[in-house]
Amino acid sequence: MKIRIKTFSIVRDVLGFDEKELTVSDEIAVTDVMTLLVKCYPGLLPIMNTLLYARNEEYCRTDTVLEDEDTLAIFPHVSGG
């Protein structure tokens, strides 16, 4: 199945992309996606504990399981206003 990764703020700086499609064999939890990403982008590790996640534009937890065609957004705590 395919999921889309979106990144914002410092996460985009660290990963070097704002959007990427990931092909995985089966349903996958957010935490597993992050494990995969850290292997390819170790620069993510120092900020891992500060990150927030959204599945299809709704905040989600790290144990949320993603389904085919889902979009996972990864970003730090917000600072608008």
Added chain:
Amino acid sequence: MKKVIIQKEEIDLRDCVERLGNAADGAVVTFTGRARNASGDKKVEYLEYDIYNGMAIREMERIVDEASDRWALGSCMVVHRYGKISIGEASVFIGVSSPHREESFASARYIIDEIKHRVPIWKKEYYAGGSQWVQPPPKP
């Protein structure tokens, strides 16, 4: 009237205020967040806002709905900018109206606090010698 807008262009504050209120409203309260020229001991040259557009709109609409459920509001308008913001320019505008002032003051405060806590928008400060993403303070 409930309105949420995300835009790159400057906010027309006068136009926003004129759109607020109706004959039953005795109070209009507005909050304008502006780009300031200093952050701690650093001189800020300008700001840049990154935004998750679809989710940000939805989250701000949710906050406005929550405020409208909690207080009797005649109108409510929220405008947030993204992209480059020069010093002194408005980055966010919140305007509410209600029959009495208590509801307007309380709801405007609620809306800006929730925006700063929940809406996926990120601020980056640019200085003479570099730039830095802003770390939000812990929620009181």
